[in-house]
Amino acid sequence: MKSVILGGGIAGVTAAWYLAKEGREVTVIDRRPGVALETSFANAGLVAPGHSYTWASPRAPKILLKSLFVDGQALRLKLNADPHMWIWCLRFLRNCTAERSRRNTTRKVALCRYAQTQLQQLTAAEHLQYDRLSRGLLYLYRDEASLARG
Structure with a gap:
């Protein structure tokens, strides 16, 4: 059986690996020339529960409103007439x-x-070698x- 994976990030490559392990012929398609060059790259490869906070929090509406007037907000909102965007916002x-x-x-x-x-x-089962750090993360609070x- 043939499978096509759209996106060569960590999720796409992982899905492709498991499908190939099951004996499928897998093709990964990505607009970039290599794997993990977009969202997976920008995420710095972190798999950390401390980064699991949801963006939709009681503070988010104020941050979004502020983003209309001040650059550099973690959440940014750009108004447009797309009804799908307004439904998503609600x-x-x-x-x-x-x-x-x-x-x-x-x-x-x-x-x-x-x-x-x-x-x-x-990683243990396949003896994978990569630039892995597992000493934890340092969080500083003001x-x-x-x-x-x-």
Whole structure:
């Protein structure tokens, strides 16, 4: 059986590897000349539960509003007439409550822990060698409130 994977990032390459292991003929198509040159590259290869915070949080609406007037915001909103964007915005804002933010972050942490476990098992089973660092990450907080949130 033949399979085509669109995107040569970490998810696409991983899916291709597992499909090939099952005996499928796999073709990976990416607009870049190599693998992991877009989102996977910009993510710095981090698989860290500490990066699992959901972007849709109670603070997000203010950040998005500020992004209309101030450059350099982590979240940016560019207004346009696309109705699909407005529907997406409404869905995003609906998830900006404390309870939904907590629930979605908890789900993302579980997914990240699963991904870490799978990566460790695959690395060990296939004796993969790459520029891996696993000494942890250092987070710096400016005040007690930020530390408590972290």
